[in-house]
Amino acid sequence: MDFETEDECRVLIIHEDRVIKARQDMPSEELVRKAGAFYKALCDPVRIRIVSALSSSEMCVCDLTAVLGMNQPAVSQHLRTLKQAGIVSFRKDGKVVYYSLRDEETKSIYMKVIRHIKTAKE
Numbered sequence: 001m002d003f004e005t006e007d008e009c010r011v012l013i014i015h016e017d018r019v020i021k022a023r024q025d026m027p028s029e030e031l032v033r034k035a036g037a038f039y040k041a042l043c044d045p046v047r048i049r050i051v052s053a054l055s056s057s058e059m060c061v062c063d064l065t066a067v068l069g070m071n072q073p074a075v076s077q078h079l080r081t082l083k084q085a086g087i088v089s090f091r092k093d094g095k096v097v098y099y100s101l102r103d104e105e106t107k108s109i110y111m112k113v114i115r116h117i118k119t120a121k122e
Contacts, residue, residue: 010043016091017103034086036084037084037086038085038086038087040085041081041082041084041085041087042085042087046068046074046078047078047081047082048069049067049068049090050064050075050079050082051082051087051088051101051110052077052110052114053067053068054064054088054099054101055101055107055111056098057100058091058094058098058099059098059099059102060097060098061075061076061079061097061099062097064079064099079099086102087106088100088101088102089100089101089102090104102116
């Protein structure tokens with residue numbers, strides 16, 4: 001049975017110049033691994049909410065528990081994942097630990113994704 005769809009090539013043509021350029025532009029395995037960890041950390045709705053909250057201002061875990069309506073151990077576990085992925089950073093002020101997005105670029109990535117989803121046409 002042959003089912004052709006409009007999004008399939010009907011002939012096999014390899015454009016060598018495009019293949020060479022794609023291979024040259026391909027990030028290293030280490031960068032691919034880190035990018036995968038970044039996206040994987042953001043695939044959880046709770047962590048997206050944390051990033052959203054932190055895009056407004058830095059917050060301590062107690063603030064985040066109030067925003068999310070979750071207990072402290074659960075929020076801390078999500079923060080640990082975000083920290084390991086390089087999405088959030090923290091600073092200590094006495095006994096209080098404040099979390100924030102790692103940098104403006106991280107905030108920009110988050111905001112662009114949200115803006116893209118809001119304006120995407122189906």
